[in-house]
Amino acid sequence: MSEKIITCLRGKAVAHKSFARGEHLFHRDDPVRTLFVIVEGCVNLVRYQADGNGAVLQRSTSGTILAEASLFSDRYHCDAVVAAATEALLVPVPAVRKMLEHDLIFAREWMAHLSRELLSARKRSEIAALRTVGARLDAWIAWNDDAFPARGDWRGLADEIGVSPEALYREMSRRRRSSMRDH
DSSP: OOHHHHHHHHHHOOEEEEEOTTOEEEOTTOBOOEEEEEEEEEEEEEEEOTTSOEEEEEEEETTEEESGGGTTOSBOSSEEEEEEEEEEEEEEHHHHHHHHHHOHHHHHHHHHHHHHHHHHHHHHHHHHHOSSHHHHHHHHHHHTTTOOOOGGGHHHHHHHHTOOHHHHHHHHHHHHHHHHHHO
């Protein structure tokens, strides 16, 4: 995330709020009035399917912007559900639109940010199309420069790659056992 964007948005924030796990920042079809800068914590953008299952569209963590895709929409297209206690700055949408119209450096940084978010969404779509937990995990690791997820991040990773935490734990355990046998 560009520091220029975050700095500009911080200057336009009208509130700093705390949210508990499970709370909603907004629901699908609520009117779009606010962008959120996540200061600390984690919020998932979730679209619920007809069968009640939720698909995580984005995980926003510290230093990220939530709901930027809704900047020019009348209504939010999904729910924002707090996955871990969160602190967020609330920035009115009209203030962001005004910066885009009048600050060319901010507008250029914003376009670069949206481009990175689009690439990330495409990666998540590719991962979701893979059939096994192992294949999804391998793809995630490859796209994250061979970084292995930290143990405390496994639940969030399960959400991110679209598998149950239990399935991910089983895969991680299988890999640990396999690597112990190889040594």
